[in-house]
Amino acid sequence: MRSAGSKPLVQLRKTDPSWRSTLWLITLSLIAACAWALVFSRYFLEQKPRLAGGLSEVQLQGLTEQWLGFYQGDSPIGYNHLVIEPRGNEYFMTDEMVLRVNLLGQVNEMRLFMKGRLDMDWTIQSLDFDLSSEGLSFSARAQRVNNLMKIIIRTGGERLEREISLNQPPYLYTEPVLAEKLRQQGIKPGLKLSVPVFEPLTQSFDLVNLEVQERERVKLAKGEVDAFKVSESFRQQTEYLWITETGEVVKEWHPSGFTALKIDRDTALNLLTSEGTGLNPDLISALSVPSDRYIENSRQVKFLKLRIKGAKLDGLDLDGDGQKLSGRTLEILGAEVPESSYALPFSGDLDMEKYLKPDWQVQSDSEGIVSQAREIVGSEKDSVKATAMLVQWVSRYVEDSLVVSIPSALEVLKSRRGACKEHTVLFTALARSAGIPARMVAGLVYSDAYLIKGFYYHAWAEVYLTDEDGKNGRWVRVDPTFNQFPADATHIRLKIGNLEDMLSLMQVVGQTRIEVIEYQ
Template sequence: MTRRGWAGTILVAWAASLGWLARREFFRSTGTRVTEAALSVPPGAVYYRLDVGGQQVGFASSTIDTAGSSILVEDVLVLDVPALGVLHRTTAKSRATLSRALRLQDLDATVDGDIGRYSAHGTVAGDTVFSVWLVAGSDSQFTRVPLSRPIVLPTLLPLRLAFGGELKPGKTYSVGVFDPLLLAQRDVKVTIAAESTLVVADSADYDSTAMAWVAVHSDTVRAFRVEQQTGGVRSSAWIDAAGHIVRATSPVAFTMERSAFEIAYENFRHRDTARVARASAVPQVGDVVPATAIAAGVRLPASPSRSALNELRLRLSGGDVLGLDLGTGRQRLAGDTLVVRQETAAQLAARYTLPARDTSLQAYLEPAPLIQSDHPRIRAHARAIVGREGDPARAGELLLRWVADHVDKTVAVRLPSAVQVLARRRGDCNEHTVLYVALARAAGLPARPVAGLLLVDGRFYYHAWAEIYLGDWVAVDPTFGQLPADAAHVRLVRGGLASHVELARPIGRLKLEVL
């Protein structure tokens, strides 16, 4: 979608920043202390207001209940993202059972979006294997993740720091983060950066004039700033001495602040949703969509369905691009200048026939989480669309036309599943991309998802598209029906949603000047 904002990726980036699961790395020296301290973890609940640009867009809570030999942790996040005049609600819930040593025993997590539900159920066997069922609608995938060390619930990482005596400014740790919904793991660097005193609202009363709940009593809290870095993506959170988050920020101006229940939940429930939705129809500063836009120096034709832009030259400044996939394939990076060139007709002439048999491309022919290329319905549709076509470029074009013509373009905030997109036939650039990649792989055509920025009306917006292998990798945009995709597509990362957290790093800091 040309103006589809950062909404879908916020959940991925936020989950990666706060973590859904953390695998212990460098806490072994304090393991005994943590185990003993965990016996005194108190039950209770805390509530949070979620804001973007000063506007409340969500509510979150974290509840701990204790039993004789286990700890039950429930986390809830409700997010209403205003985009193009419509509120898109996503609800994420997790329920985990931990041992008294804070070791994960089992986990249930769900994400409900506009057109579907995605859930994961995982169990740990002997601290060596994490078995996960990933369910999207009526379809499911099963995988086993080998563990080298015990895994713990990430929302209890602050508790580990607090009860392990690790909240000491200047100390640094390394933690492995695993997201069961994306089946992806990455390293997180954790630094205790500072200590301060924060003010938190702990009770509220209803103000009939303001027609909202307001704080009537506040408390001061001794807190420690914990900075997290995942790849190049940075986030921070203030944690109190009891191991509860007080305030946190994500890389995309998304804030989470502890407050009284009425301020966090009741104000969110009773806000003027019609006004919020109307305001997003023409994006303003602070909204989710424009917060992801990067100003450009010139205006280009508005329609991204064109194929006229065959070269784009940009000057980059103001952001950390280390680790981004900028200078490969059709993109060339020299100093601060990036050149994107649309593939030529000669590059569309494939040097093999379908199905691809090159073993080095096997990873791009196999199913992946949410890209169910081996599903019977996906395989059947791929056969029906491609038929006996053996030319990879022509097969890619047939698949492109089918996806572009049969999937309605709607803004969505959810994890895209190829099987569900095939059934529902609607979604944004993420849905178009995962379905196209799944169909291509099912047809024997190597394909992979990519993501980055799309230049429209002088601004760059988050966008996802695909690449297919024709002897070289060629950009394909199944949302707007382009093969090859024009040079307005600036690739930043390759891979599925798990890699999209990298996109949070340059947003809000990187400046691109069209030369």
């Protein structure tokens, strides 16, 4: 194998199907874009809508409109336009967001449109949202019916349905609602509050913990205002809001460098019209984790020992399955792949059943996925050989493209394009359909293929294999983006699971440093 830096950055992987670490995905700097997409899955889809004030009845008697600007550092990257209108005993909401960002010199535009009906206390009646980015799309509807949340997802030309039981009517997770609850309690330094919320994209309930800190002067586009700085903690990630005494959210800040500021309509509409908008800064570099040491021939590394600095490690999946964590020191061993393993489909271990089942991202029981898996694997019954076939097929089939999307196996199968998360979700669905237990993971991987030699956020998969006699079961790293089976030891697994689980990565983005101790 050749190292990631052995070819020009611009050369496409299709010229060398056996090796793709120099493709555009590494161009993706090994997909810091994956982390960027996770940032905005949280930053966008969990922080809307925003209201230009608290939720007092007087303020909401008429039509309410708000514009917010989004910035990476000092550079504008998008805006949010919210309109909310009371009608009788409910509120009607429309919310549009436009983002334009630089991913290694490629301008990528993302649009999110959401509309909803909310009760007077802002609990959800129904929500519809559509996300589009560079030819990929995702749409969903959530509707509360008694003690159920009924969800319909449309992706890859198919309609998926599911129901979630509710313990109580869920609040829309939005900063203005949180701000109003603080206002009602008499916002002041030292006030703490926990608010139960329902997150529709990950289809889960959780608590948001708020703590009011000091009062500060906040500089906006037109003047300054007094506001309380408030910490907002969600799934071990903390960001900050600035809220006025009347409950108006005027600023939001995320540790990875993203900021939202209250602006007016003209300013918002002009944010993305200036020449060069979206070309600076490069979010891939901004979210990378520099290494203190150059790793030669990184795609061939069989052992890596490093020290993780800065970030909190609680709740991460750093230990086990070829990784050994001691304090902040992590050792990653090369994966052992048997010459042959169990016959397909896998059976006999109840613990593996969940890794063979479909979910709303991994539609392994869909007719299109089942048919494609059958075509790829053919009559092959050995799970090791079948895994290799699937890894190579996904590597060749999916065109490397920097996109910001909610990954769906059906959508990737249809579009044939995407970054690391798209490669991974399609591979996972195909593997499960073929009878191979598989799961998605996310973390960091080393690359020297871009300006900053270091670690970049990335997604890959793990498959469960045994020896030929069915014993010594273990999870093995596979990387369908790099066409690696097994994947090299510079893959640092941080988290296992689906989109909901990956939100835990937000606690490390922008907070992590790595010291390389040893590699082989």
